[in-house]
Amino acid sequence: MADELVHLTVDGVPVSVPRGTLVIEAAKRAGVLVPHYCYHPGLPVAGVCRMCLVEIEKAPKLQIACGTPVAEGMVVHTQSRAAKEARRGVLELLLINHPLDCPICDQAGECELQDFTFQEGRPATRYSPDYPKRFNPVEDFGPDVLYVPNRCILCTRCVRFMEDVAQEPVLNVSERGDRAYIGIHPDARLDHPWAGNVVDLCPVGSLLSKDFLHKARAWELDKTASVCTGCSQGCNITLDTREHVVVRIRPRPNLAVNRYFICDHGRANYRWMNRGDRIEAPLVRRPGGELQATDWDEALDRAATLLRGTAGAAVTLASPRASTEALFLARELFAGRAWQGAFQVVMGEEAPLPGVPNLALRAERAPNCRGAELLGYSRDYAAALRAAETAAVVLVLDEPEVAVRPAGVLVYLGTVLPESARDADVVLPVATVAEEEGTFVNRDGRVQRYWQAKPAPGMARPAWWVLAELGAALGRGPAVTSAAEAFDRLAAAVDAFQGLSYAALGATGRVVGTPVEVPA
């Protein structure tokens, strides 16, 4: 039954979809976006905005595409005169009480009311300028959410999110008729750990993030697909940058990981990507003990020489925020000699999103613990620290908490230079997640790619590049020129990653140990 396909046409395009699919989703398969406001695939259907009215042959009146399941042989017209007239009517009605304050509205440029009005609305209103528009004062809903009721179109996405997804029903529709507005329980705050999603869900500029308030215009932003580094869930995100500064994180849909949502912890976790106190050049220790900036050739030569000159145990203290590729290459440097690698992870409180199975802000507040484990890194960081004290060589991979003064050589790869790393023999500047490509492995073993959102400062390079160059200088395999090459080398070498390829990871990732499906 579930696999049974229903055949229909949308604007003349034939599509076949599973029984139970809604017309609005079937239309997407036909390449038709039916304009809508209240509908959202991650929320229960409300059917209230009436924007998605379409004509369905043999139906006595227009039907809402969001609330009508497909039927065999259904013929849907989204562009018929009646359907277009109805939607034009809805747009006009939505606009009569909507302020024309787009120039000062954060949503402008990514506003569905703007977009659909531009696409199919009236050129001018018939609402008399003498009629007052509905007015209600701005409300402070919660730690990061402002409510601007004048812009609200009462789609109730926020109410349904809090009720059905967050399952903390603090929002409601208050009053009736055109006096209606979104109300909040008088004793409550919109402070659920996932509450920030209402800002993304709001199709207009009615629910705003205080953090992003008046920070940038939507059209100034560059958007890059990435993976959240806030915990081991691995939520898919978009990094919004303006002039190479990260200004906002928003969820990127991935039905297998985070559906359409991210938590507030992840949403706020970007300021460190804009730090100004970065290491911008490789540093080597000069005779006399001072670290001095140099170029990559000298730094890599120095590091290779130091490593070649050591014998005995090697220890890697790695950050669980490092890319899988870097973690792999950091291990490969010491192949064939006594080595141990470890990571430590900051722990916090778990905060689930009750309406979505297997989605939570996880206690492990790092994105790649699983990747590190799969590559042989231990969680026993204390043991590794003890070993580091007597090791011949210690390689630190962007782990700022290096409370170690090893007897042997200390090579430090990092984005910033903590006080404790000033004892390093060589310091190699590396890129952050926002400045490189790479992958993380989430807690469920899903290998997910992230893309470069902005340039790395100065001479900083992706850690996988630095480590591969260092490996090449030591005669341990060729250098790599891309994260793809690094990953494919890893996939060939490590059993857990067998069968995966960088290209096949796509935008939503693949789980380790599952065969790669070849598209038919």
Added chain:
Amino acid sequence: MGYPHRPHPRETLVLSQYFGDPDARSYRGWVKRGGYEALRQALAMEPAKIIEIVKESGLRGRGGAGFPTGLKWSFMPKEKKKPHYLCVNADESEPGTFKDREIMRWTPHALLEGAAIAAHAIQAEVVYIYIRGEFTEPLAIVERALAEATAAGVFKDIKMYVHRGAGAYICGEETALMNSIEGKRGNPRIKPPFPAAVGLFGMPTTINNVETLAAVPHILARGAAWYKSLSLSSPKSTGTKLFSVCGHVQKPGNYEVPMGFPLKDLLYELCGGMRPGRTLKACIPGGSSVPILNREETESCLLDYEGVAEKGSMLGSGGVIVFDDSTDMVYQIMRLARFYAHESCAQCTQCREGTAWTTKILQRILAGQGKMSDLDLLLDLAENMTGKTICVLSDSCAAPVVSGIKKFRGEFEDYITGKKRPVLAA
């Protein structure tokens, strides 16, 4: 005009037979008048048999839509897999309608008996009687009657509860009523699924109007053929109907006449006609939500579902609002629109914004600030508000506006051109 008042000889008293008779309110008094005999018989019958009789009687929903009652009952699952519910819609709020109020005031046991029969027919173990919040007196009477009848054990295993509404017109819409009973905001639900499949608390539910259920004991007691024979007209409209007449007639009140009774006779004979020196101008025949009839249409209209539809309106709830020649139609239509704007649940865009905008335009016209293009705008808005929303509140606002402009356009134009002095300040 209150009760007791002497019935007019041309009335056919079935439901209203004991209106004005306080003794009929008590359990003992009701039994003395043959009450609960039909229920006793019904409880001994197969549910399907009762549905058959009600289908045969031709009884149709008296709440406004006129859907065949027996057919509605037959939509309930035959094989019971979940609890079934019966909801009694006693949220009578349609402007101009006050028939259910009188049924509950004078013959509460007729309602309870009909509800119990219906519950048995649809295999419901629980009945919720949703009474309009403002109906304080009917509420007290129904509660007392329910306590008496329950104590007497006439309902056997059927449990009945009275639920008092909190003052929203929209809660008379069947699915909004169910949400309200569930403790949620009274918003209408998208249909399908229909209540017979997914109703109160997600269970199969039937919802019937007070007057519909009050007719059921009579049908069981005297037979479907008798009920059908009462009709003066179309075989599709059977039995008697209570009409609540208000407005510019000499004797407003509830009148019970058989289906097919001439509206003209109701107004001029039973209600005593217009006030001295006045003539009929217009009439809303079925509660405020239906199109307005002009004088000619009113005087040639037969009161049954088909007869009123033939004149371009609807029998609706049977709330007859009469306007004489002193009436300002523009003002009256504005009042109606204002009512709907106030009561819109705010879910659907067309209703939330459209009812309010319609009201604003009408108020501007009444303030002498209207433009001729406003009339086309009102009609265009009404088109937008018709057949496009979850429930029909939006359509109900549009109906009197459209029929009003069509039939009384001159009155609108007089305000716009300045021929008539504004009655509102801008």
